[in-house]
Amino acid sequence: MDTMIEIPALRRMAELAPNSADIDARTVEVIWSAGARVRRSTLFGEPYDEELSLEPDHVRLDRLNAGAPFLKVHEVDTLDAVIGSVVPGSARIENGRGVAQVRISERADVEPIWRDIQAGHIRAVSIGYQVHRFEVSKPEAARELWRAVDWTPFEVSAVPVGADPAAGFRAQSPLHDCVLYRRDVPSTQTGAIPMTDKSNDPASDAETQAQKPTEPVETEGTTMTEPKPAAPDPKDAAAQTRAQPKPQKPDVAPAPDTEAVATRARETERDRVSTIYDLAGRLNLERSFAEELVKRGTDVDEARRLILEQVAAKSEETRTFSQVSIPLGGRDEQVTRRDAVANALLHRYSPTLFQLEDAARQYRGMTLMELARESLGNAGVNTRGLSRDEVATRALHSTSDFPEILSAVTNKTLRQAYEAYPRTFMLFCRQVLATDFKAMHRVQLGEAPQLLEVSESGEFKRGTLGESKESYRVKTYGRVVAITRQTLINDDLDAFTRIPAMYGNSIAQLESDVVWGIITANPAMADGNALFHNSHKNLAGTGAALDVTSVGTARAAMAKQTGLDKKTVLNVRPAFLIVPASLELKAEQLVAQNLVPAATASVVPQSIRTLAPISEPRLDAASETAWYLAASPNQIDTIEYAYLEGQQGAYIETRNGFDVDGVEIKCRLDFGAKAIDWRGLYKNPGA
Structure with missing residues (x-):
């Protein structure tokens, strides 16, 4: 058969x-x-x-x-x-x-x-x-x-x-x-x-449809x-065919219009199936969803309605960005286009900071609404006849890549502003990574014990290391920025560029506030004494103006610092001269290399001219006369700052807004800092 x-x-x-x-x-x-x-x-x-x-x-x-x-x-x-x-x-x-x-x-x-x-x-x-x-x-x-x-x-x-x-x-x-x-x-x-x-037999046509692959x-x-499911059940079709009375004259050919009707039915069914699969595929819906519509025999109009409902349901979920597949031989086309659009918007925001790439030239000068329409079109959404409000709503709540483009723009402007902000503390502080939010204990090791002479046939004597412990933890800071459809309709590019840039500055300022707050607040250390204290021998008893003599006294005090045993001399050498903004010019003159004084007594020693000046305006609020010396963190611990591992600096997340009609961008910072050792720092209250 x-x-x-x-x-x-x-x-x-x-x-x-x-x-x-x-x-x-x-x-x-x-x-x-x-x-x-x-x-x-x-x-x-x-x-x-x-x-x-x-x-x-x-x-x-x-x-x-x-x-x-x-x-x-x-x-x-x-x-x-x-x-x-x-x-x-x-x-x-x-x-x-x-x-x-x-x-x-x-x-x-x-x-x-x-x-x-x-x-x-x-x-x-x-x-x-x-x-x-x-x-x-x-x-x-x-x-x-x-x-x-x-x-x-x-x-x-x-x-x-x-x-x-x-x-x-x-x-x-x-x-x-x-x-x-x-x-x-x-x-x-x-x-x-x-x-x-086969064209003359309805039952066989149903059986053939049941065998079609998908x-x-x-x-x-x-x-x-696998077989492509047809609208009618093949078994029912075959059963109905067998139940019909057979014609008395099996050799008589069917009426001419019977073949035309069967052909049209097959073409209609194929169009229905292909349209449903095409719509579901262009809107990135699950294949199983389209198969269910085909299996149930859903007509095209009803399928369109159900597909739109499915898209709307998916848009309510929190946006997650899956990994992008990179085809053999080059980048994914969607990723390339997304980066080009983002680059065009960034160039429009700041041509000096973001150079226009060749791939982005075709998008230069396009408004946000025009870019939104193009993104919807690339996702298979027909925007003809849609109002500006409808385009904005669908662009922010659909399977188009427009929310990812906006997220990339805000992320890059925020990161650029965050990295451009002057964080002066990074020169003399040490960065570490925290694995969690639990308290981190930093052990302040003492000096190694002195070696002792070993006589002939004598024994090696054991020594111990002194230690002191400082503790701190990473804290979380954050804010949420909302980008609404009104912003998109008004073509307000500043909402995607200048506002995130302001947040980038704010995050960098927060880090500086935390670290410099340790210097100005003079917190207690693990031994119960303040960071700068007479018992720590890192605080001048009498304030003095910033000059060669006072800096020399401070250098000598740091060099004479001893270990935890109070005996071993550490010979700490300062590397940075830290001053408030009011003393910045004075500090630069002191360490200048090209000044030749008239009198020998006014000569600035080479050891002082090698100090790197750091000017920080946050110190002025506490004192406009106090100045500091700091050693390199490579020689001895000073202040330590930490980020959560994998979250260095500002971190950005986006999702479809629930409380607002748009996209929400969350800025987060996991950061902490603590003075670990006082022996690498010195303070003079100034004149």
Whole structure:
């Protein structure tokens, strides 16, 4: 019994033999089929086994022997995907296996692939083939066996892992006819009707529709398509057909209009199915959602309504940005376009800070509304006839990439402003990373014990290290910025650029406030004394103006600092001269290298001229006369500041607004600081 169905081209794993590579001829042998039996699955029906017959009469080798293409991962839409071809006449059946030789292209971009094939890194190959006739049998107590007895291999592809996981044809892929021959299942058992003219038989048409493929299913390294569900249930259609009284004259041909009606019905059903799959795919909905609409027989108008409701439901969820797939040979087109639009907006905000890239020139001068319409159009949303308010609402609450573009603009302006703000404390403080928000304990190690003389046959004596402990923790600071649809409609670019830049400055100022607040507040250390205290020998007893004499006294005090044992001299050398803004000019004159005084007594020593001046206006609020010396954190601990690991600096998150009609941008900073050791700092109250 023969049954005609429509199926697309199929794919199956093959094998590359790198040890057969001929470097001079640039050829390599491919075992394109061994006829293995694989299991197939369908949406409607029991699984079955597929077997490719390798009898010479059952395989059409014409297309392979005519120089079939050797492709890159089954790409069929670009010429660059062709990386070679089958050597004409080399395809053959040998010892029950399909074998052929492939010649690799000499193009420069193919050379790395050829080297990987020679080295054995690329071994997996997949073939594309069409089946024209299956013999279907049903062994007892086993699955149905579909044996391909007439089939055509037509292309070979190099793939990374056996069969291409993404292989499979879209809903509009071309189909071809295939005959199912059931040799051991009587027609009375299956309810099938022998087909001589499939267009005249409604039941057979329903059965054919039930066999149409849609979704690829990966089984045992092979990608196979499944039957496409038609609106009516095939079994019901067949049952209704059998229930109808048979005509008295079976040889009488059907009325002329019957064939036209059946043809129109098939075309209408195909249009319905393809439209539903196309709409769901362009709006990035799940494939299963479209399959459910097709299975239920939903008409196109109702499907459009349900698809829009599904899109609206998804837009209420918090935005998450999945990883972007980068195709072989270049960046993802959507990512490239998104970066170009963001660059055009940033250049419009500040041409000096953000140079216009070549890819962004086409978007230069476009308003926010124009960019929103383009983003919706690229996502498959028709904006013709929509008002400015409707465009703004859909751009901020749809599957378009416009919210990601706005997020990139705000993120870059905020980061640029954050990094440009002068944080003077970073020169003499040490940065660390905190793994969590628990208190961090910093041990202040004492000096190593002095080595003692060991006499002949004497023992080595043990020593101990003194220690003191300081503790602090990382705290979280944050704010939320809302970008509303009114902002988009008004083309208010400042909301996406200047406001985030102001937040970037604010975050950097917060870090400076925390660190310099330690200097001005003079907090207590672990020993109970203030950071700058007479007992710590880092505070001048009498204030003195900033000059050579007072700086020399401070340098000597730091050099005389001792360890925790109160005996070992540490010889701490200052590296920075810290002054309030009111003393900035005085400090610069003191350490200037090009001043030659008239009197020898006025000469500034080289040791003082090597100090790096740091001017901080936050110190003026506490005292306009006090000045400080600080050692390098590489020599001794001074002040330590910490970020949460993985969250260094300002961190940005975005989501669709719930309380506001737009997009919410959250700025967060996880930061903490603490004075770890007083011996690397010195304070003079000034005159």
